[in-house]
Amino acid sequence: MRIGILADRAGTTVPTIRYYEQIGLLRPAIRQSGGQRIYDNEDVRRLRFVRACRAFGFPIDEVRALLSLTDDRSASCTEARDLAERRLVAVRRKLAELKALETSIAALVSTCNSTCAGGVATDCSIFEDLERREAPNRSLV
Amino acid sequence: MRIGILADRAGTTVPTIRYYEQIGLLRPAIRQSGGQRIYDNEDVRRLRFVRACRAFGFPIDEVRALLSLTDDRSASCTEARDLAERRLVAVRRKLAELKALETSIAALVSTCNSTCAGGVATDCSIFEDLERREAPNRSLV
DNA sequence: ATACCCCCTCAAGCCACTTGAGGTTCAAGC
């Protein structure tokens, strides 16, 4: 199959596939006489796996590690589990940050609504709140 | 005061301040004879405001908008509130994504622990789960 | 032969900084 079909089947885009090939995450595709890349069902499976890992938030380097684990009969399952566990910890940390952030922004909005809605912007409570900096420290998005 | 002091007082770094100046988020600093940037307390206030906005997750362009609102006597407070509300919606969306993600990854880990811990990596339940792609669609981090 | 879509490569752009190289300024101590 050609690259556009692979992209559809794996739920991603053509440039992304070429990008993955370029950084060595997917092995170089076989080419037709005209230079066009040709893929098979195994490529669909691998690309889906990569996209699933990415959707789970694994960075590319960890996807690389996971990919190689899927082929390594000498590796232990605990390596995969440990990667997943570390991901889980990271996700939970981010979740806590984001919850605190949600609380803070909601407070920003509701204070403005109850004390100054419709007034002159320069006097808005949001600016006072932002200058007092009650925002949680967080890894900037 | 010099740039290093400003960085400390605003809880950020020297290169970040220069970067903000470069992109026009902070106005160009006055220079000493030797070329070194000099700041005053108003600069501390503005930089703190910028960092607070960033900590709240506002992208640079929105920080720019918020900064100009702080000075614009003809603007309405609702403009600031609307920006904050849109931010709140975005944060809540991300929060929902992250919660779903947490559930999925936790399932990944616990299935592995109960069915295959210590086995050969190639047979790990994590890979089966990832290939079945139960990950939520999400804006990739 | 023509139209048209899909494909190709290479390069640059995005966001918000961070890092590095290589050089200058300034305050303190001798």
Place this chain on the structure above:
DNA sequence: GCTTGAACCTCAAGTGGCTTGAGGGGGTAT
């Protein structure tokens, strides 16, 4: 007055994970 060393300067490139754009070739249906 001289040396040291921290703090400063500029300019360029790197980070992650793609996306976008320019400019051209391949494949197939009419």
